[in-house]
Amino acid sequence: MYETSYNRVSSVTEAATALDAADDPKILAGGQTLIPTMKQRLAAPSELVDIRQVDELHGISMQADGAIRIGATTTHAEVAANADVRAQLPGLASLAGHIGDPHVRYMGTIGGSLANNDPAADYPAAALALGATITTNKGSYSAEEFFTGMFETALQENEIVTAVTFPVAQRTAYAKFPNPASRYAMAGVFVAQTPSGPRVAVTGAGQEGVFRMPAMEAALAENWAADSLGSIQPDAQDMLADIHGSAEYRANLVNVMAKRAVAAA
Amino acid sequence: MANVNLTINGKAVSAETDDRTLLVEFIREHQGLTGTHVGCDTSQCGACLVLMDGKAIKSCSTLAAQASGSSIITIEGIATGAELHPVQRAFKENHGLQCGFCTPGMVIAAIDMIERLGPDLDEPTIRKELEGNICRCTGYHNIVKAIKAASMQMATQLEAAE
CATH class of the missing domain: 3.30.43.10 (Uridine Diphospho-n-acetylenolpyruvylglucosamine Reductase, domain 2)
Incomplete structure (x- = not known):
């Protein structure tokens, strides 16, 4: 160092x-x-x-409208164990409980994960699928505005993430296929049934980081069932390819993980 | 330079170190407690685990300065005099180690998981909880057996106390 x-x-x-x-x-x-x-x-x-x-910057609180506000330095272990998160957004609690290993989860924070926007990090999928709001010391961003590409966010120099607010959702689940060695997601899919309809976000697979799957969202709006996703998958051209898996493999993995998530939600 | 003030195994330690000193370097090289190991040095193997305010964290991925103000327990600090900690005893009785390099981290991880999840852990839970600990001898079966035995023993102790 x-x-x-x-x-x-x-x-x-x-x-x-x-x-x-x-x-x-x-x-x-x-x-x-x-x-x-x-x-x-x-x-x-x-x-x-x-x-x-x-x-x-620390702690988890339930807002009057049912949204859950999580301070930026709240650890993955704290999110995974929080009673409100487990009751209201079980997919988010489960996601937090499967990041890295128990020792990383004691130290790693939600604000750090979002600000880093690693293309294989788990939290960005939850933030985008749930339409979270990321608050900083200078303002706030919708998740759509916040994630701008691999390791890129809308944060300005020295801007500090202070909290993330997740609005209510009726159903949530996250399914990931972790790389067997690194445990980072090779494809991680967060599905949410929200008041404005189903939302699906994918991490680990895309070349530009986290992204939504409008075709899956439309299919789930017709019928919330794993089967309704059929063979819908992202364009392999936009997927990552490396020694761990080809772009076609990852595109298929997104479909499989999305079905598992819907079945679990 | 950073002023680091913490307790290690109950003893107050106050020292000046380079700001970039890792907690594991501070423990091993400055304090001479070499039971905490550096295995991979890339945050994957768990040989460097110590308890910081009761939680098992990777001392190779934490700065000594970050730990200032905390209470650290290393593998040297878990026995009571000559009496081994129940987890240490279970590792001994179940042959839960081969070369022994990963053992300090395994024992610290075991103490953390038993304290967090309660005694009498089942095997799938133990295996899942060991996600961040690597044994390069691949001696996992006896490590899992040792942790299970320790957690059962702690359950019996709790029952006896009631």
């Missing part, structure tokens, strides 16, 4: 000031992606601004 300096802050305002004052800073939350990336010298921030212990 290249040299860096560490700065723990205790408020969002303090974090913003520290970020603005630094040359080439990075926000550090759980560090489960950032620290390994720095160890590989793929990232070399001059300063780390540690927001993990900022109280105002």
Whole structure:
């Protein structure tokens, strides 16, 4: 790891000031992606601004309209174990409980996962399928606006994700096919029956990161059943291809995972 | 330089380190507690697990500075004097180790899972919970047996206490 300096802050305002004052800073939350990336010298921030212990960024609360607001530094373990999330959005609780391994889930945070927008991360699928709102210290974004491509988001320099709000949904489920070695999703599909109709979002498979499947959504609007998805799959041209699987394989995997998710929801 | 103030196995430690010092480097090289291992160094094998405020985390993927203010328990800190922790005893009795390199992490993971999920764990749960621990001797069967025995023993202890 290249040299860096560490700065723990205790408020969002303090974090913003520290970020603005630094040359080439990075926000550090759980560090489960950032620290390994720095160890590989793929990232070399001059300063780390540690927001993990900022109280105002932490915790899960149910809103008056039934939406669930999750603070940015809330860990995957906390989301997976939360009674409100398990009751209202079981697909989200299950997704959080299958990220990485138990030890990563104690440290890794929802805000960090969304801000990094790894093409194989799980949370972006839930955020896009549920139409979540991502709140920052400067404003807010719909999930559609937020995810702009592989490892790319609408976040401006030094903008801090503060919370994510998931609106109500009648049914939710997530099914993923993890890479047997890395456990990252080779295809992960989140399905949701929302007040405005079914929504389907896919992670791990697309070249541009997370994406929706309008054809699947239309089929599920006709009939919410795994069978109604038939052979609907994304265009293989838009899928990732690597030593773990061809683009055609991943396109088919999206169909299989979507059916499993619908059956489980 | 970062000021790191924490407790390790109940003992208060205060030291100045490089900001980029990993928690595992701090524990092994600065404190001389070499029971915590570095296996893969890429966050996959779990040999570096320690309990931070009671939760098993990867000390190779955490900075010492991040851990400042916390209470750390390493493999050296779980026995009571000469008396082994029930999980350690179960590993010994069930031959839950071959070369022993992964064992500190396995034991810490086992303590964490039993405390979180309660005693008397079933085998599928134990195997799922060991997702983040690799044994390169592939001695998983006896590791699972040891954790199951330890969790059952802790269940019996709880019943006896009631």
